[in-house]
Amino acid sequence: MEQISSKFSQPSRQSRVAIAIILIKFIRFTIRTFWPIALSIFIGRKSGSSFQDIIGYVALGLAAFNLIGSVLTYFRFYFHIEDGAFVIDKGVLKRSKTNIPFERIQTINLQQNIVHQIFGVVSLEIDTAGAKKSEMTIDALKKEDAEALRQYILEEKDQLSEVAVTPDSTEQAVQESFEEDVILKLDIGDLIKIGVSQNHLRSMAILFAFVFSTLNEVTDSVSDMVEEQLSGYQEAILSNGWVVFAGSVVIVGIISFIYSLVNTVLKNYDLKLTTRKGGLRVIRGLLNKEEISINKSKVQNISWSDNPLRRAFKMYTIQIEQASSAQADQLKSKIKIPGSYMQQVKQILEIVFPKEFIAEGEKHKVSILLKYRIFVFSGVLPALVATSVAFYHLRNNGLWFLxxxxxxxxxxxxxxxxxxxxxxxxxxxxxxxxFGNYHEIFQLYKVQAVSIKQSWYQRRKNLASVVFHTAAGSLRIPFIPLQQAEELENFVLYKVETDRRKWM
Structure with missing residues (x-):
C-alpha cells in the first residue's frame, strides 16, 4: 500500500487512452445534438436553400471549438493523494481543485466500455453521500492501478473509522473487508430467461417513440418522396388495411422481443453479485462493463418483484436504492439485479438489514374503498363515456366497450x-x-419525513394516505383509517428521533 501511496502522491495525468475516450464522448454528444441539423442541411441542399449552409457552418464552428476544448481537457487534468484525501485539479480557462477526505467517500465504481476493454483501462467514479452525480470521475486509468487505488482508499477509510483498535485487529478487519463471497452469478441460460420475461410493451413504446421522433424531423420534401414511392400501392394498402395493421404489429412485436433479449444480454452479461464487509458489489456488462459498489449503510430500501412470465421461472428482479439527491445518476442511486431467486433475495436482505427483523411483521390491509374508487374512475366512467360515443357512430357495435x-x-x-x-x-x-408481485422494505430510522395527506373524499370517509420520505425517494400507503395513519406517523417519528445509529 505504501507503493500505491507514493505512486499517486505526485500529480498524475490519466492514461493517454483518455484522449480517445474524451473524443468519443464529444462525437456522441455532437451526433445526439446536431443530427436533426445535419438532416435539415441534407434536405435543404436538395431544395437549394442558402440558409441551411449558414446553419451548417455555425454547427461546424461550434463542433471544432468543442473538439479543441475536449483535447485540452486531458492535458489540464491532474489527480493525486494528499493528507488522507483524494484531490483533482482540472480546468482549461477556469481552474478548479476538488479535495475529498477518504472518510467522506461512500463508494468507488469502475466502468469499462468497449474502448476501455480494448486498451485495458477503466473509468473510475468516486461518490459521496447526497452528490447529484459522481463527485470525481477519471476517464481512463490502467485497470490494475484503478483497482489498487480503490483498495488503498477503502483500506485507509476503514482504518480511519476504527476507534481504539490494536494493529492486529485493524489488519484483520481490513483483510476481511476485501474477502468476497459470490451470492449470484448469471449464465447465458439465466439471461435468456430474463430476456424472454422482460416487459416487451416497454420496448415497443421505445421503438415507436424513436420512429415518431425521427419522422417529426422529416420535412415535407421527404414526405412527398415517400408518398411518390408508395402511390402505386395506395389502393392495395387501403383495401387490406387490417391485414397491414396486424402484420405491422407482429413485426414490431418480434423486433421488440429481439431488442429486449439483446439488450438484456449486453447489459447483464456475466453478472456477478458479491458480498464484502460493508456492502455488496455488482459486476456486469459486455460492451459496457460496469462495477458498482453498494454501501449497505447508504441503502434506503430494497424491493423485489416478478411478473407472470418471470414467476414461471421462479425469478425476481431486485432493486437496491441508495441515498441520493433527486437528480442523482441512476447508476449510483438505483441498482437493478434481474434473475435472482428467492434464496438470493433473502441473502441480500440479511446482509443489508438486521436478520432478526426480516421476518414478516403484523400485516395491515388498506380500505376496500380504494378498490371501489379505482373501479369507478378507471373502469365504469371511461367505459360509459366510450360506449356512449361509440354507440352514436357504431350503434350496437359500440356496446363492446362495456x-x-x-x-x-x-x-x-x-x-x-x-x-x-x-x-x-x-x-x-x-x-x-x-398480475405480478411487488414488495419493498426499508428501515424506520432512515426515514427523513412523514406526511399525512387527505383528499376531499378521504376526509368524508375519515381516511388518509401516509407518505414516507427517504433519501432515495418516497413510499406511499394509501387509504387507511385516519387514526391508524396518525399512530403510524407518531410511531415512525419516535423511532427516528430515538435511534442513535448513523447511516450517512
Whole structure:
C-alpha cells in the first residue's frame, strides 16, 4: 500500500487512452445534438436553400471549438493523494481543485466500455453521500492501478473509522473487508430467461417513440418522396388495411422481443453479485462493463418483484436504492439485479438489514374503498363515456366497450388483494401488484419525513394516505383509517428521533 501511496502522491495525468475516450464522448454528444441539423442541411441542399449552409457552418464552428476544448481537457487534468484525501485539479480557462477526505467517500465504481476493454483501462467514479452525480470521475486509468487505488482508499477509510483498535485487529478487519463471497452469478441460460420475461410493451413504446421522433424531423420534401414511392400501392394498402395493421404489429412485436433479449444480454452479461464487509458489489456488462459498489449503510430500501412470465421461472428482479439527491445518476442511486431467486433475495436482505427483523411483521390491509374508487374512475366512467360515443357512430357495435368494466373489476380485485403493509419495530414492508408481485422494505430510522395527506373524499370517509420520505425517494400507503395513519406517523417519528445509529 505504501507503493500505491507514493505512486499517486505526485500529480498524475490519466492514461493517454483518455484522449480517445474524451473524443468519443464529444462525437456522441455532437451526433445526439446536431443530427436533426445535419438532416435539415441534407434536405435543404436538395431544395437549394442558402440558409441551411449558414446553419451548417455555425454547427461546424461550434463542433471544432468543442473538439479543441475536449483535447485540452486531458492535458489540464491532474489527480493525486494528499493528507488522507483524494484531490483533482482540472480546468482549461477556469481552474478548479476538488479535495475529498477518504472518510467522506461512500463508494468507488469502475466502468469499462468497449474502448476501455480494448486498451485495458477503466473509468473510475468516486461518490459521496447526497452528490447529484459522481463527485470525481477519471476517464481512463490502467485497470490494475484503478483497482489498487480503490483498495488503498477503502483500506485507509476503514482504518480511519476504527476507534481504539490494536494493529492486529485493524489488519484483520481490513483483510476481511476485501474477502468476497459470490451470492449470484448469471449464465447465458439465466439471461435468456430474463430476456424472454422482460416487459416487451416497454420496448415497443421505445421503438415507436424513436420512429415518431425521427419522422417529426422529416420535412415535407421527404414526405412527398415517400408518398411518390408508395402511390402505386395506395389502393392495395387501403383495401387490406387490417391485414397491414396486424402484420405491422407482429413485426414490431418480434423486433421488440429481439431488442429486449439483446439488450438484456449486453447489459447483464456475466453478472456477478458479491458480498464484502460493508456492502455488496455488482459486476456486469459486455460492451459496457460496469462495477458498482453498494454501501449497505447508504441503502434506503430494497424491493423485489416478478411478473407472470418471470414467476414461471421462479425469478425476481431486485432493486437496491441508495441515498441520493433527486437528480442523482441512476447508476449510483438505483441498482437493478434481474434473475435472482428467492434464496438470493433473502441473502441480500440479511446482509443489508438486521436478520432478526426480516421476518414478516403484523400485516395491515388498506380500505376496500380504494378498490371501489379505482373501479369507478378507471373502469365504469371511461367505459360509459366510450360506449356512449361509440354507440352514436357504431350503434350496437359500440356496446363492446362495456367489456372494459369486468376487465377492470378483475384487475382491481387482484390489486386490492395484494395491497397491504407489514410493520415491526425495525422495518416496514409495502406490498402491491396486479398480475405480478411487488414488495419493498426499508428501515424506520432512515426515514427523513412523514406526511399525512387527505383528499376531499378521504376526509368524508375519515381516511388518509401516509407518505414516507427517504433519501432515495418516497413510499406511499394509501387509504387507511385516519387514526391508524396518525399512530403510524407518531410511531415512525419516535423511532427516528430515538435511534442513535448513523447511516450517512
Amino acid at each position: 367489456v372494459w368494466i369486468p376487465i377492470i373489476w378483475l384487475t382491481t380485485s387482484l390489486y386490492y388483494k395484494k395491497r397491504s403493509f407489514e410493520l415491526n419495530d425495525e422495518m416496514l414492508t409495502n406490498n402491491r401488484g396486479t
